[in-house]
Amino acid sequence: MRAVIQRVTHAACTVDSVCTGAIKEGLLVLLGVEENDTEKELEWLAQKLASLRIFSDDAGLMNRSVRDIDGNILLISQFTLIAQTKKGNRPSFIRAAKPDKAKPLYLHMGKRLSALLNKQVQMGIFGADMKIDLRNDGPVTIVMDSNE
Template sequence: MRCVIQRVTQAYCTVDNIITSQIDLGLLVLLGVEEEDSQEDIQWLGQKLVNLRIFSDENGLMNKSVQDVQGNILLISQFTLFAQTKKGNRPSFIRAGKPDMAKPMYEEMGKLLSQLLGKEVQMGVFGGDMKIDLCNDGPVTIIMNTKDKDNF
């Protein structure tokens, strides 16, 4: 799994000009699933997301997690995180998980994050033509990959 994590003051997802999900202070997480991903990847990444200390404390230092600040999470499926651009100019998405495998894993990540956070995680529309609006706070943007845990 790969994800792009953005600390936000607000974010929302629209499909066909209708807001389908929205959050105030919290994390916008763009999540890509690949064929080799497993339950272990979901567990590892879920724990990292809710415990990642990227929110400011009273001294302005990044010492608080989304749980600590009682923030929210907006989870968006994003197969394009597995784009391969080495050859030619048209990206290949061959490494991205097929929908019949990726959708259940995306939904399971949403359920796990809701459990860990103690409140409902907002979700995008899997496979939908989503428009994501956000106000990146900081800006703070972090990229993670469960296949490269030693660097994260």
């Protein structure tokens, strides 16, 4: 599983002019699922996302997690994160999980993060043409890969 995590002051997902999820301070998480991903990778990544200390403490140091600040998460499925770009100019998505595997893992990640934060995680719509608006705070952007 690969995630691009952005610390945001606000973020929102829109599908066909309808807002499917919006947050104020927290994390925008773009999630890519690989064919070989399992519940093990999901649990590792969920724990990391809830505990990742990238929010400022009173001294201005990145010492607080999204859980510590009572922040929110907007979770967006994005298979293009699994792109292979080494050869040629057209990305290959051969390692990306097929929808019948990726969608349940994406939905489970939303439920798991909701449980870890004790609040509803906001989400996009799997497979939809989503428009994401955000204000990156910092900017702070981190890439995590459960295979590394």
